[in-house]
Every structure is written in C-alpha cells, then in structure tokens.
Amino acid sequence: MSNKPIYAHLLPPxxxxxxxxxxxxxxxxxxxxxxxxxxxxxxAFLFGKGSQRAVLAGVPFFTEVFEQLGCKVExxxxxxxxxxxxxxxxxVRGKARLLLLGERVALNLLARCSGIATKSKRILDxxxxxGYTGVIAGTRKTTPGFRLVEKYGMRxxxxxxxxxxxxxxxxxxxxxxxxxxxxxxxxxxxRSVGGFSLLLDVEVRNEKEAEEAIEAGADVIMxxxxxxxxxxxxxxxxxxxxxGKRKFLFESSGNITESNLRERAINEIDIxxxxxxxxxxxxxxFSLKIQQPRDQ
Numbered sequence: 001m002s003n004k005p006i007y008a009h010l011l012p013p014x015x016x017x018x019x020x021x022x023x024x025x026x027x028x029x030x031x032x033x034x035x036x037x038x039x040x041x042x043x044a045f046l047f048g049k050g051s052q053r054a055v056l057a058g059v060p061f062f063t064e065v066f067e068q069l070g071c072k073v074e075x076x077x078x079x080x081x082x083x084x085x086x087x088x089x090x091x092v093r094g095k096a097r098l099l100l101l102g103e104r105v106a107l108n109l110l111a112r113c114s115g116i117a118t119k120s121k122r123i124l125d126x127x128x129x130x131g132y133t134g135v136i137a138g139t140r141k142t143t144p145g146f147r148l149v150e151k152y153g154m155r156x157x158x159x160x161x162x163x164x165x166x167x168x169x170x171x172x173x174x175x176x177x178x179x180x181x182x183x184x185x186x187x188x189x190x191r192s193v194g195g196f197s198l199l200l201d202v203e204v205r206n207e208k209e210a211e212e213a214i215e216a217g218a219d220v221i222m223x224x225x226x227x228x229x230x231x232x233x234x235x236x237x238x239x240x241x242x243x244g245k246r247k248f249l250f251e252s253s254g255n256i257t258e259s260n261l262r263e264r265a266i267n268e269i270d271i272x273x274x275x276x277x278x279x280x281x282x283x284x285x286f287s288l289k290i291q292q293p294r295d296q
Contacts, residue, residue: 004078004080005080007057007059007060007079007080007152007155007156008059008060008079010152010155011060011148011152012148015060015061015064015148016064016068018148019061019064019065019068020068022065022105022109023065023068023069023101023102023105026104026105027101031097031101033097033100034097034098034100034101035097037096037097037100038095038096038097039095039096039097040095040096041093041094041095041096042093042094042095042096042099042290042291042293043091043092043093043290043291044091044092044093044099044103044288044289044290044291045088045090045091045092045288045289045291046088046089046090046091046092046286046287046288047086047087047088047089047286047287047288047289048077048083048085048086048087048089048114048284048285048286049085049086049285049286049287050085050284050285051085052085052118052284053082053083053084053085053118054082054083054085054114054115054118054284055080055081055082055114055117055118055120055121055156055157056077056078056079056080056081056082056083056089056114056117057079057080057110057113057114057116057117057118057152057153057156057157058079058109058110058112058113058114058117058149058152058153059075059079059110060079061106061109061110061113061149061152062090062106062109062110063075065102065105065106065109066092066094066098066099066102066106068102069094069098069099069101069102070094070095070098071092071093071094071095071098071099071102072092072093072094073090073091073092074090074091074092074093075089075090076088076089076090076091077089077090079156080117080156082121085285089286092288096290099288099290100290103288106288107286107287107288109149110284110286111283111284111285111286112146112149112150112153112281112283113149113150113152113153113156114153114283114284114286115153115281115282115283115284116150116153116154116157116277116278116281117153117154117156117157118157118281118284119157119276119277119278119281119282120136120138120153120154120156120157120158120159120277120278121157121158121159122258123136123159123258123261123274123276123277124136124157124158124159126258126261126262127261127265127272130261130262130265131265131267132265132266132267132272133267134265134267134269134270134271134272135160135270135271135272136158136159136160136272136274136277137159137160137161137162137251137271137272137273137274138150138151138154138159138160138161138162138273138274138275138277138278139162139253139273139274139275139278140162140163140164140165141275141278141279142278147164147165150278151164153278154277154278157277159277160271162273163201168198169198169199169200169201170190170194170198170199170200170201171200171201171202171203171222172186172187172190172200172201172202172203173203174203174205177202177203182212183202183204183209183212183213183216184212184215184216186202187200187202187213187216187217187218188216191217199219199220200217200218200219200220201218201219201220201221201222201251202218202220202221202222203222203224203253204221204222204223204224205224205225206234207234207237207238210223210234210238211238211241214238214242214246214248215246217246218248219247219248219249220248220249220250220251220271221238221248221249221250221251222251222252222253222273223235223250223251223252223253223269224253224254225253225254225255226252227255227263227264228263231252231264231266231268231269232266232268235250235266235268235269236268238250239268249270249271250268250269250270250271251269251270251271251272251273252264252269252271252272252273253272253273253274256272256273256274256276257274257276258276
C-alpha cells in the first residue's frame with residue numbers, strides 16, 4: 001500500500017457541484033462542435049508540455065469533469081509527482097463529443113492548479129536550501145469562485161495554504177484595529193466571539209505594537225512589511241523577553257518573492273506568508289489529443 005498522500009481526500013462534499021457549474025458556464029446553450037464530431041468512442045492522450053519540469057496537481061478536478069460527462073480517465077503520473085515535458089500524463093476515453101465538451105474546462109483547471117503547485121514547491125525548496133525551517137504559506141489573495149483549486153494547488157506543492165476564508169482563523173489587520181481603537185480592545189472583542197478553537201493572528205507595524213499584541217494574547221504576530229535587521233532584531237528581542245511567559249508565533253508578510261526570499265528566510269520568523277506562490281503564476285501547458293482509430 002502506497003504511503004503517498006491522497007490530496008483529494010481533503011476536498012469538501014460541495015466541490016463536485018462546482019465542477020458542474022464550470023461545465024455549465026462553458027456550454028450554456030448549443031454545443032455546435034460536439035454536433036460535428038458525434039458519438040464515436042475515442043481515446044485521447046493528455047500531454048504535459050511547456051518548457052519546465054512541473055508538479056502535477058488538480059487530478060480530482062480534471063477527473064470529475066470527464067466523469068460527469070460519462071468518460072473515464074486513466075492517470076500515468078501520480079498527483080504531486082514532478083514530470084518533464086513532453087510527458088503522456090493521462091489517457092481519457094469516451095464519446096468524441098463528450099471528450100471535446102470537457103476538454104477546455106479540464107485543461108484550464110489542471111494548468112492553473114499545476115502552475116501553483118510547481119511554484120509552491122520551487123519556493124519551498126529554495127527556502128529549505130537557505131536553511132529555513134519554518135512554514136511557507138500562501139495568502140487569501142485568491143480568485144473568487146476558484147479559491148478551492150488554488151488552495152489545493154498550494155497544498156499539493158507543499159506549502160501551507162493559510163486561512164481559507166474569514167471563518168477559518170481570526171485575523172485582525174490595521175483596519176480592524178483602527179476601527180476598534182486599539183490592538184488590546186480588538187483582541188478582547190475577537191476572543192469574546194471566537195472562543196478557544198480559533199487562532200488569532202494580529203498584524204502589527206512595529207515592536208511596540210507587537211508587544212501589545214503578545215501581552216493581549218495573540219497566537220500569531222504578523223510583522224507586516226518589516227525587513228532585514230529590523231525584522232531579526234525585533235523578533236529576537238521579543239522571543240527572549242516572553243520566553244516561558246507566552247506562546248506565540250511570528251509571521252512575516254508583504255513583498256516576499258523568489259528574488260528576496262534568501263534575505264527574508266530567517267529562522268527567528270516562524271511563518272513566511274506570500275502571494276507569490278499563487279498570484280501571477282505561470283500556468284503549466286497541457287494538451288488533450290484525440291487519437292486516430294487504429295484501423296484507419
């Protein structure tokens with residue numbers, strides 16, 4: 001029995017209805033091309049192309065597209081594995097018009113999800129090569145209606161997807177604090193409704209605000225847009241001061257990219273959160289090619 005994780009087991013019951021919605025969006029009326037090709041049983045090869053080694057991600061979404069259309073998918077590469085182009089990644093079997101009906105939706109899902117997984121793995125591998133032992137995380141700066149796929153790609157690529165929505169962790173940013181009057185007051189109000197089961201992440205601008213957040217009981221202190229020596233010295237001083245008194249994590253966020261990751265990947269910081277793993281990510285190129293019948 002394989003010990004490799006099956007990421008599809010993470011998905012909520014609602015995800016298959018999203019696939020149906022995506023198919024409906026792509027074919028809201030007549031399928032003229034499908035009328036042309038008809039119902040002959042055909043076999044199509046899925047090729048991973050492009051110019052780079054890539055991580056395969058989005059397998060359950062791709063498979064579900066075709067299963068909803070009555071087609072079958074056989075995978076030749078396991079999700080989470082890397083492959084070199086050009087690679088025969090999967091074979092899809094079904095009626096010609098149904099293969100083509102699902103083609104673009106399935107390819108778009110796979111291309112985006114694999115692109116995020118590939119970028120996530122690359123950034124995580126780079127951080128580890130620099131000696132960083134903490135958590136690399138994404139952000140909530142995802143595409144409305146497509147968050148599940150993007151967060152899934154981060155997970156397959158090995159990074160932490162961070163909070164999925166406003167309900168999965170309490171995060172107090174500058175607007176929350178200014179509207180409430182102070183960090184201490186904002187934390188107190190959040191704790192009164194969030195209870196014991198939700199972590200509380202508070203964004204701060206300087207050492208004084210960080211200390212206030214720690215004293216008020218925040219679980220995660222986001223040292224937003226701090227860099228270099230300031231970031232290291234603030235984190236080091238506060239960890240030493242509060243050692244044995246409070247348990248908390250430091251998070252660094254804001255303008256973390258592949259190009260400056262080496263400078264930001266310092267072990268005084270427990271979490272590095274960056275939208276670089278999912279925003280403006282290059283898609284992985286895939287194509288689906290229907291094969292000619294062997295007797296022709």
